[in-house]
Amino acid sequence: xxxxxxxxxxxTRNKQRFKGLFWGTIAAGIIAGLLFFIYFLPTPPIPRxxxxxxxxxxxxxxxxxxxxxxxxxxxxxxxxxxxxxxxVKPSAGIKKVTPQPLKKAGPEVAILIDDMGYxxxxxxxxxxxxxxxxxxxxxxxxNTEKLAAKAARLGRDVLVHLPLEPLNADINPGPGALRIxxxxxxxxxxxxxxxxxxxxxxxxxxxxxxxxxADKKAMSIVLGEIKRRGLFFVDSVTxxxxxAYALAQEMGIPSAARSVxxxxxxxxxDIKKELRHLVLLAKRNGSAIAIGHPFPDTEKVLRDExxxxxxxxxxxxVHTLTHVRR
Numbered sequence: 001x002x003x004x005x006x007x008x009x010x011x012t013r014n015k016q017r018f019k020g021l022f023w024g025t026i027a028a029g030i031i032a033g034l035l036f037f038i039y040f041l042p043t044p045p046i047p048r049x050x051x052x053x054x055x056x057x058x059x060x061x062x063x064x065x066x067x068x069x070x071x072x073x074x075x076x077x078x079x080x081x082x083x084x085x086x087x088v089k090p091s092a093g094i095k096k097v098t099p100q101p102l103k104k105a106g107p108e109v110a111i112l113i114d115d116m117g118y119x120x121x122x123x124x125x126x127x128x129x130x131x132x133x134x135x136x137x138x139x140x141x142x143n144t145e146k147l148a149a150k151a152a153r154l155g156r157d158v159l160v161h162l163p164l165e166p167l168n169a170d171i172n173p174g175p176g177a178l179r180i181x182x183x184x185x186x187x188x189x190x191x192x193x194x195x196x197x198x199x200x201x202x203x204x205x206x207x208x209x210x211x212x213x214a215d216k217k218a219m220s221i222v223l224g225e226i227k228r229r230g231l232f233f234v235d236s237v238t239x240x241x242x243x244a245y246a247l248a249q250e251m252g253i254p255s256a257a258r259s260v261x262x263x264x265x266x267x268x269x270d271i272k273k274e275l276r277h278l279v280l281l282a283k284r285n286g287s288a289i290a291i292g293h294p295f296p297d298t299e300k301v302l303r304d305e306x307x308x309x310x311x312x313x314x315x316x317x318v319h320t321l322t323h324v325r326r
Contacts, residue, residue, distance in 0.1 A: 107282035110318040117141025122294040134318040136161035139197035140175025152200035157317040164209025203232040210239035232322040254322035262292035
């Protein structure tokens, strides 16, 4: 006859079963809680300052997230001074583009951002704006080659922002500057190097140049090379004595002249005021060109104001407003 197991043994076994069930229930509860947090709680919203990194409606422009960097504390002027920087490696060449004006559908406005190539953070943010802005890159700037190629990939007009001699001899236009006391051979040598430093450029405009653009002989040398390469020219009009636009017209070069500087005083209220002036000029004359710069307030105002501006005028690449008068 089999002996019965002692009651104490059965109590121990039941206690072990209870412990196993208890810890199994705890584990199941933890797993269920994790699944609830993963699948049922709402995803936290993207912070406001990252929203520009989302693809724009229509997906026409790849998203760009600019790296954080300190804004450049430069007071704007009609002839801003830039730090000297080592020249970048010359590109393979200049992209020749024959301007093909679009069929007009009302007043047209082009916004050209000058002085590109030094402030990588602001340059990148401006390139990320979902609008047909145009960009002029300084040939001696450290980020010109990379960012000009990027602008071209995004379908933006890329210009060579050509450094020309100002009236004030104490102001340095930066690397690759052309001066009226240079020989024709020297002007052409430096000019060809400058043009080669901005990849995919389809046009040229002047950086500074209040002295150079008033000299017909010097400008004829520069414009001759621009015409030979099939580029267009935009006169930044840094002086009312400039002969650059009129001479370009005489030479049969597709050209235009700046109408408004957006940010001589780059406070948001003044930039908005100049945008309104730009719209009024476009409505009066059929078209107008504004020039701005990579300043934090300029970027912010453009991002905020362009949607409403585009309800009043057609925003176009700057090459569509260049022409040759017949």
